[in-house]
Amino acid sequence: MTVQTLPLDDTAVRRIRSDFPELGALVNGKPLVYLDSGATSLKPTNVLDAERWFAENFTAAVHRGAHTLAAEATEQFERARESVAAFVGADADEIVWTSNATEGLNLVAYAIGNATAGRGGAASAQFRLEPGDEIVVTESEHHANLIPWQELAARTGAVVRAIPVDDSGQVTLEAAAEVIGERTRIVAIAHVSNVTAAIAPVDGLVRLARAVGAFVVLDACQSVPHMPVDLHALDVDFAVFSGHKMLAPTGIGVLYGRRDLLNALPPFLTGGSMITTVTLESAEYLPAPQRFEAGTQRISQAIALAAACDYLSVVGLDRIAAHEHELGARLVDGLQQIDGVRLLGPTDAVARTGLAAFDLEGVHAHDAGQFLDDRGIAVRVGHHCAQPLHRRFGMTASTRASTYLYNTTDDVDAFLDALSGVRSFFGVSA
Amino acid sequence: MSGLESLYQQVILDHSREKHGFGLREGEAASSHQLNPTCGDELTLQVHLSEDGATINDVAWEGAGCSISMASASLLSDLAAGMPVADAPARIALFRELMRSKGAGVADDEPLGDAAVLEGVSRYIARVKCAMLAWVALEDSLAQLP
């Protein structure tokens, strides 16, 4: 990634910060320094207002009923889909609402399982797995992009294989080429790791997958909120992301799928709103995306996600990426100057986004996090839902600081300053 | 004392490093393995009994985790040595009550000995599980005794 765009200047960040009510909060008597956006982001007033505006004006179930409110709600709901589609370079009918990325990945895995069980007719034959077929992931996946595939493998006789990461936590194309082969049917990879911050070589991975006729599933949880992402240009088959990591509320996420594939895939959840004709014996299904949206939908959350996309677009994803790139580089530089810090992930700032996970020798991550919390600094501690990666690095837990558009260099400096006192507090160094 | 200093009292930091009772050995009457899935803290604890089975000679343990979980196991090891088996459930219950007291403490923490210094943990709900890890392992071990 080359970053040429001008990052956000101090005035711009100050203006952005004034849109986030929680940034005025005191935590343990200290102003909140929020460095946990990798887990979930703060929400600006326009997003909160959009959700409230919708709830106050459009109470109705979408795609059901014919009264005026129902028609207006449906229109708003579909307009939100268009906004979110445009935000990631997709078409509206390729966007399926889910609860979160985890549900999106499970949807794909279960639908492929259903295809393997013979559901979906001739069109779904392309998804059928045979015993011994391979599902390829990487060693650095979030559990959400690992366990659904383990379960699918257990149900179908397929095998999960993992591309090992190198010592800096990066997935290389050389390592991928050793694992992706003739039997590979699915390649499921994170665009950006939530632990190492490493940006995966998606183009090369797609090429390797295409060469053997495998589908590519992209976990875009840590990329879509933070950098411009064009899913058509990336040429992946499926992609998922979560609204709550990109300024929107919890309860809303997105599954993207190429139109022809979504329309060939049998459903996962079934019930109301996803059918054409139903008899007591069987049912016919609507085309995508409705086929995958059974039951009454999360409507105000979808409206709020569209408002979040608008907010991010107005600021500019390229500028947000440049800003986080600067903060990430400052984090990594500062961390490397603190005694006992071992960074998980590449030190080369070009290859990473604005988060950093690390081990602090002699101090457990929980204790480090508690010390920082006492100073109003919110970070993530634990395995960050990536146990295999932590095992690869020989540890069970790490501490992670993650930045977003509203963070300042002062936030990073306050964190680094506090962190440099942790080891002496716990009596590990003088 | 600031909140942080009452959580991490010097006794606790010392125990987290000294780890009394650390090291498993053969001849245990019962043992238990406990895991805290949110942070990966892990601990195996053994109960070693007197010949007549009425007294805990000592508890031995091994594990890896945060300073609170390690110190708590160490303090438990000190407390349990020589304790009548029949007394243990009440002590564990009292410690659990202390941990759930949200900073209020319990009327009489004397029976907990030095382990009462962990009272500060009860103000940090996210850390109560860390402090309970060894105690749950002891509870589970005792439940296996004939």
Ligand SMILES: Cc1ncc(COP(=O)(O)O)c(C=O)c1O
């Ligand atoms: C890389 C990555 N994948 C998947 C997820 C799962 O997201 P969610 O819990 O919102 O479904 C997360 C966040 O926790 C993540 O960072």
